[in-house]
Every structure is written in structure tokens, then in C-alpha cells.
Amino acid sequence: MERIEEKLRILADAAKYDVSCSSSGSKRKNEGGIGDASASGICHTYTEDGRCVSLLKILLTNHCIYDCAFCVSRRSNDVKRAAFTVEEVVELTMNFYRRNYIEGLFLSSGIFKNADYTMERLLRIVKKLRLEEKYHGYIHLKTIPGASEELIKEAGMYVDRMSINLELPSEEGLKLVAPEKNHDSVRKPMAFVDQTIQEIKQESALIKKKPLFVPAGQSTQMVIGATPENDYQIMKVADEFYKSYHLKRVYYSGYIPINAQNKNLPQIGSTPPLVRENRLYQTDWLLRFYDFQLEEILNPEHSRLDLEIDPKLSWALRNPHCFL
Numbered sequence: 001m002e003r004i005e006e007k008l009r010i011l012a013d014a015a016k017y018d019v020s021c022s023s024s025g026s027k028r029k030n031e032g033g034i035g036d037a038s039a040s041g042i043c044h045t046y047t048e049d050g051r052c053v054s055l056l057k058i059l060l061t062n063h064c065i066y067d068c069a070f071c072v073s074r075r076s077n078d079v080k081r082a083a084f085t086v087e088e089v090v091e092l093t094m095n096f097y098r099r100n101y102i103e104g105l106f107l108s109s110g111i112f113k114n115a116d117y118t119m120e121r122l123l124r125i126v127k128k129l130r131l132e133e134k135y136h137g138y139i140h141l142k143t144i145p146g147a148s149e150e151l152i153k154e155a156g157m158y159v160d161r162m163s164i165n166l167e168l169p170s171e172e173g174l175k176l177v178a179p180e181k182n183h184d185s186v187r188k189p190m191a192f193v194d195q196t197i198q199e200i201k202q203e204s205a206l207i208k209k210k211p212l213f214v215p216a217g218q219s220t221q222m223v224i225g226a227t228p229e230n231d232y233q234i235m236k237v238a239d240e241f242y243k244s245y246h247l248k249r250v251y252y253s254g255y256i257p258i259n260a261q262n263k264n265l266p267q268i269g270s271t272p273p274l275v276r277e278n279r280l281y282q283t284d285w286l287l288r289f290y291d292f293q294l295e296e297i298l299n300p301e302h303s304r305l306d307l308e309i310d311p312k313l314s315w316a317l318r319n320p321h322c323f324l
């Protein structure tokens, strides 16, 4: 029990840097088991109607074969390592759910051995929860870049939301701090999940019992302020991802300095860009809900958001002719 508690401490702490876990919108119904994802949102955040919901947010393991400089789980980081077994994650989720501590599970992982080895374990967890434990609560699963499409497709049948982090907004930024990774390893699975969602939607029109596949859609996260991309570059990527892969959300996570060794990253002690993060979310909202076009708010001549005023006011001040 003590070992499980220690694992929980290590793996919940390592998971806290991933912010891509708000909003639910799942249609999964309780069919005679426990929980109901349609009734609860994702945790550790506030829903649109102001409810605070809770989620068991953990990594399966913080062992990782990669060495992304911005990540606390990178292989060169001297931190305590741990790994849950499949059974331990299932037991923890069920115990917490039954005690009403959580309303869902947010499960991510470092990559141990290889992508498929890790993804296969994540799949076993979500499958066991749904089929053996009859758990109908919310599940948000992070997809492992490089995992095979068969494993991703099967996992998608059991989870509500899937996400895969783009990490840095540009390929150049990624090369600077995570040279072993590239954007293609994110785009490929994202395109595959999107295509499968669309295909299943079309099939659903023809058959009575709809198969569920990632009913709450996909999301991604970008780390902001770790590398020198400007706001126009960041929002251009987000805009393209919304349009190409029908994402439900793009999350912008202000970089928290955690690496003293890498000269390419802001040093420990520098302030995370939280106001900038907020301005990016405001811009994101203007694009998604207020029909603004990206170039109206940001463009090559106006490539940085004003930190003093919100992007809507900034647009109004630059376009007085619209108010004559």
C-alpha cells in the first residue's frame, strides 16, 4: 500500500504539467455499470457553467526513452521513477470513483521501451475499466506518438477524449529542445483519429446501434514561451489544427522553467508567461466562437498580442473605421 501511495505521489506530480484536461461533452451513457461520463466533466478545472470537477490525473510511468528538454520526465533528469501496473491503475480509478473522489480519469505516460509497448498497456487499462469493471465514467487518454493505428483505433473505442501533444508550436522549436521528435509523429495519429471519427459518424447514420469512438473528440497542447515563436506563429498552428483535424480544444501551457542545464530554455527562476497564455486563450475564443479570422487579430505586421489589453479591444483600437 505504501509503495502504491509513493507511486501515486510521483506519477500524479509528473502529470501536473499537462494542462489539456478540461471540458467533457461526451455522450457515453451508463448501460448498467458504474458512472456516467455524460453527467460529469473533466477534473481539476471549471466547466463552462462554473462547476468544478475532479479527475484522477496520472502517468502510467515517468520512465521515458526520450529526452525532451522541457519535460520533467526526460531520461536525463535525475528524478525518482515509478511505474504503475495495469491492475494498479484500474484499482485506483475504481476505488477513487466509488469513494466519489473523482469524476474521471486522465491517463498519460512517458514512453518506456517503445511507443507500442506503452500504448498496449494504456489500451489494456481502458479496456479493463470498461469491459471488466463496467466503468462508464470519463476517460481522457493521451495517445503515444508513434503507436500503431490498430492500437489507437481500439483504444478509441473505450475512451471519451484522446489527445496528443504538439509540444512546441514550430518544427524548429522542437528541434532545438527535443531533437528526437517531429511534428509528423503528432499529425499522423491525429489525422487517423479524425478520419476514424468522421467514418464512424457516417456509418452511424446507417446503423441503429452506434459504435462509440472518441465521442468527446481530440485536443492538443502547446508549450508557450519555451522557444521563440511569436503569437502569430502559435495561433496560425492552432487555427490550422482546428480546421484540419476538427480539434475540440488547443491548450496553451506557459512554460514553467524546470531545466537548469539547457541553454535554449528560459532559466529557472524566470516567470512563466501566464498573461500571455491568457491572451492566447482569449484569441482562441475569438476565432472559435466570434467568427474572427486569424489575420484580423494577428498577422505578420502585428505578430504579438498586447499583454496590457485583451485582443478584442486591441482589434477595436486598430480598426476605428468599423465604429464610424
Ligand code: SF4
Binding pocket: 064, 065, 066, 067, 068, 071, 072, 073, 074, 075, 109, 110, 111
Ligand atoms: S516523450 Fe513525452 S514524457 Fe517523454 S520526455 Fe518527451 S514530453 Fe516527456
